[in-house]
Amino acid sequence: MKKIAYIELDTHAEIAGNFIELMQDSKAFxxxxxxxxxxxxxxxxxxxxxxNKSSPNEILNQLSRNNYQLIIIGTVHRNFNIYLKIVENYKTAIICHNLNFCKISRCNLFQNIFKKDFQYRLKLLLKEGLFSAPKILEKATQLLVLDDNLVQKRFKFLPLFYTKFSQEKISNFEHNIVIPGSVSQERRDYLQIFKEISELKSHSNFQFIFLGKANGKELVWLKNLVEKLSKNISLKYFTEKVSKEKFAENMLCADLLWCPVQEKTEFFSQQETYGKTKMSGNIGDAIKYEKTALFPKHYKTSKPFIIEEETDFEKQILSLPEESQFDFQKNFNKEKVQKDLENILKKLL
Structure with missing residues (x-):
């Protein structure tokens, strides 16, 4: 069997969890x-x-004890001095979450230090080898993306999302629409959502679930909206972090995922475009829970379970079928995704 290592010291825990689940029964790795x-x-x-429990101070010594044929790094957003040593000494593949950041120059890195979070970024420069970032990505054997729509030049697709839950309707509402993710205007256009909801004229029963913590101005907007709605429209929101169990429970009862992601976002003051240089995590949500998802027109994707939002939101919602017409079990069952993942890993060796 081929022996590989997967490192995640920073963030993206769920992606690491998917890798564990897909590879735990592998006969090839x-x-x-x-x-x-x-x-x-x-x-x-x-x-x-x-x-293994690890840290930036331990990882190099831990890796040296084994003869790995490939090392996958789940996130390279800090500890650049450590990751540079890894790519210089091992065949390494890096999962990239922000493609423009992956192409950034040392000059732009320096300029961006002063734009935001100055103390933290200065620490990255002085203690964690920030300027090594371009060299790490240049020396890596392969750069990986988790959405096949983002494949370009050096960026190869790594399939890690699979369907874990079958569709089930456990809601008393005719239209149960879930908006997954923390309630932040920076990430999603909640003002547009509130406008669409407030203009609904249908007498059908609607429930909109804002499945993420709401606070600040967004929480005020939500409370104001609740007071204006007719009795056939219900809003559900959370003022504390949503647990994994509560998240899954509400996702399972969704008729539709509404994902009004903003077109532009930033990482390290480098502009990223959703659907072009950055993937929305809601794609993984749709696959995991076997749900159709509604995205803005600017989010470019060829995935058939993603519906492009139309001008007349109410008409579009009322005309949608009760269940997704896309066969998630055929295209994203665990066995198929595991086989696809193993084939990609073999090519990386």
């Missing part, structure tokens, strides 16, 4: 995982023969 204390906690994992 033996995988060792190196996770920070935070990632272990988020995934509710205990240390064992394959799952």
């Amino acid at each position: 033996e995988v060792d995982f190196y996770f920070s204390k935070r990632i272990l906690s988020q995934l509710d994992l205990d240390v064992n023969e394959q799952i």
Whole structure:
């Protein structure tokens, strides 16, 4: 069996969890995982023969004890001095979440230090080798993306999303629409959502679930909207972080995922475009829970379970079929995605 390592010391715990689930029964690969204390906690994992607790100070020594044929790094957003040593000494593939950041020059990195979070970014420069970022991405054996729509030049698709839950309708509402993700205007256009909801004229029963923590001005907007709505329209929102169990429970009852992602966002003051240089996590949500998702026109994707939002929101919602017409079980069942993942990994060796 081929032996590989998967490192996640920073963030993107759910993606690391998917890799574990897909590879745990693999007959082709033996995988060792190196996770920070935070990632272990988020995934509710205990240390064992394959799952190792790690840190930037420990990882190089841990890797040196084994003869890995490939190392996959889940996130390179800090600890650049450590990751540079890894790519210089091992065949390494890096998962990229912000493609423009992956192409950034040292000059732009320096300029961006002063634009936001100055103290934190200065620490990255002085203690964590920020200027090594371009060299890391240049020396890596392969750069990976989690959405096949983002494939370009050096960026190769790594399939990690699969369907875990079958469709089920457990809601008393005619139209149960879930907006997954933290309630932040920076990430999603909630003002447009509130406008669309307030203009609904149908007598059908609607429930809109804002499935993420709401606070600040967004919470005020939500409370104001609730007071204006007719009795056939219900809003559900959360003022605390949503647990994994509560998230899954509400996702399962959705007729539709509404994902009004903003067109532009930033990472390290570098502009990224959703659907072009950055993937929306709601794509993974739709696959995981076997749900049709409504996205803005600016989000470019060829995925058949993604519906482009039309001008007349109410008419579009009322005309949608009760269940997705896309066969998630055929296209994203665990066995198929595992096989596709193994084939990609073999090509990386």
